[in-house]
Amino acid sequence: MTSPDFSALIAGLDLETKVRLLTGATSFTLHGEDSIGLAPMAFSDGPTGVRGLKFTGGDHVALFPNATLLAGAWSEETAREVGELLAEEAERQQIHVVLGPTINLHRSALGGRLFEAYSEDPLLTGRLAAAYVQGLQGKGIGACLKHLVANESETLRNYMNSVVAEDVLREVYLLPFEIAVEESRPWSIMAAYNDVNGVAATEQDHVNNQVVKGEWGWDGLLMSDWFATKTSAPAALGGLDLVMPGPDGPWGEALVADVRSGAVDESVVDEHVQRLLLLAQRVGALGDVHRSWPTDSLAADAPERRAQLRRLATDGMVVLRNEGGVLPLAASGSVALVGRHGVDTVCMGGGSAQVNPPHQVSIADGLRAQLGELLTVVDGVEVRQSPLPAPVGTITDPETGAPGMRVEHVDADGVVMLAEHVDGAEVTTGWDDTLPRPTERLRLSARLSSAGPVRLGVKGAGSWRVGVDGTQIGQADLVPTGADPGEAMFKPPVWTADVEAPAGALVEAELTIVRSEPQPGPDGKLSTLSQILASGMGNKTLVVAPVPSPLEDTLAAVTAVARASDTAVVVVGLTPEQETEGSDKSTLALPGEQDAMVRAVAAAARRTVVVVNASTPVLMPWADEVDAILVVGLPGQEGGDAVADALLGVREPAGRLVTTWPAADAAAPAWEVEPTDLQLDYTDGSFVGYRGWFAGRADPPAYWLGAGEGYGTWEYAAASLGDVASDGSATVSVTVRNTGARDSRELVQVYLQPSEADQPVRLVGWTSVEVAAGSSATVQVATDARLWRRWDTAADRWASLAAGGELLVARGLGDIRHRLPLA
Incomplete structure (x- = not known):
């Protein structure tokens, strides 16, 4: 195929058109330009699956095991296969660029977004990233390394300044990017939210222009993280090629004016457009003939896809303890499965990595399929501070009877602009929709599938009224907490009430969007994200959850079941409240009374196996009291079957840890994730993770990077x-x-x-x-x-x-x- 003459194509565009191409057209698409044969391109989040163009809802797509679990195989072949499978998922949805892999490091175990990234080690991270990119781009789908650079925590990420010495930046935090660029030539990279040594990542002439585009000779497209761009001329001169999302942003007329005034030379704009056109050529969106999309792609729940995801999940699981060879379990003995994570297994983290999978197999379902009547299942202690959206099967659409809820978007004049069925219990306002006017009121309605005491509620900023069968049970004005506007999306405020309700009861929740004046952030600046969130954008959720039992009743129930079985399998873990974009953890302790539950079971059972349903380190003060520990990460849509395969020896869980696990809170070379005066000093230098522990910079860890027993x-x-x-x-x-x-x-x-x-x-x-x-x-x-x-x-x-x-x-x-x- 003949390469187009980019210079000639660019010369045929006026300044306004060129600048227009350098900001997204919508939340996840770019503008096309017929005069030069440029088709619109589509991007999608992709750390644990290719979600598509809808932030919530959308089509069913495959939910992959999370990045740390996949990395647990320590296999470039596995990473390459994951890239290939994600490319197939992208092709099915006509996505040109997948926004992954995430290759920031696990500097502090408190980082909320670590589940998206591979490891604390730069070499392991870089080599796996390169293989992932090779698999993805080998099928013509663009990859996007993220987030450049020193973005190892979430707290105040839009405002904080990472202070990193130049040698540390080069030897540690840029190294995964360097390896991936050198070995796989990724077609795009995403600039981070944070500042680096006092300069915004989107304006980093040193990193973006001098190092990445200069020293490394990288020819790809550098895009912003969503709403991260803060300026016009400084960002354009600092190496940023594309502002996302669109159609609004800080460029547009401002960048045109900067060129007219001489603040930015037009050749700078031309270079950004050339990189955009090169990306378009690579993904088949430039020229007389654009790429054709396959019509025979595997569905997300196709048997072959399910088998692939099941195998990938098991291969990264890590056996940390196996006294007396308790694992694998004998298929003839009785097993008690204990814990909320066993019944409601957490298969993915929170934030932009979430997808809409066709199903999520729980550990209870996976073990039941292989053990049948030998398995007894009992729920455990409460694990969440904030209740989940209504699970599948608990609510139905009052009009169609299908699982899910009815949603109405109402404008300022009271006109219903859109009435639709939603499979789940969550909807997003002000984001990636096609409504003719802004939503002013949102109505959610659903019928309860069963009777009994139930915890009903809502999540999301705004003024709510909630009723059951026509009787109001409460109202609440919910306001996000914290200074970071991202919390409105990823950690929305919640209101609940415990009520008695019959089966078929109609639950109705009406939200009035509260619009406010945009407020400057902690840095005193008015960010684009602050402006949009002030308009009412965010996730809105209907909550339907069981009323928790008293702790003593729960512990008595799990103890009785454990005592009556040959082996007790206790499943503990974290939730998307801790493992999420937009916020960090404050402790590595398991939430709720899970430690007490493990100790109660261990004291009663003949043999106790603990399954850890978390992708990042947790404290295990009971580790010496149990017979075996299996870490299963966030195992994706086939998670329960994959865990059952590991426990029963159908496939060996031969994974190894990708992060060192501290023995106690703060017992680590790096701990703090909250900046002081908006500054986070990388005081551990190049002694990140295991490097610092080995040098004696913290008390000995519980488990080292690379640890794992297998069978x-x-x-x-x-x-x-x-x-x-x-x-x-x-x-x-x-x-x-x-x-x-x-x-x-x-x-x-x-x-x-x-x-x-x-x-x-x-x-x-x-x-x-x-x-x-x-x-x-x-x-x-x-x-x-x-x-x-x-x-x-x-x-x-x-x-x-x-x-x-x-x-x-x-x-x-x-x-x-x-x-x-x-x-």
């Missing part, structure tokens, strides 16, 4: 160092023996401990190998040359590490098997 036991018989290359890198030969009774997969890790005191230990290579029970295998682990260097700030260039040090062959740094000195 084998391993002897490391020998390790030797091959020739060291001119760049300092080397290959290590390691012989491992599976001394267990089951075939298993082992992950051999190699770390470099430099001789320089100011340089931390770092992961430099790994490889996995499957070995039959009683057999041995020898593997070669190539170390990555990019980890054998340091940034010389004074000289403003890379320099080789000093000679000496040693290589550590390990199963995580808490289990070092060989030390190989370097000359």
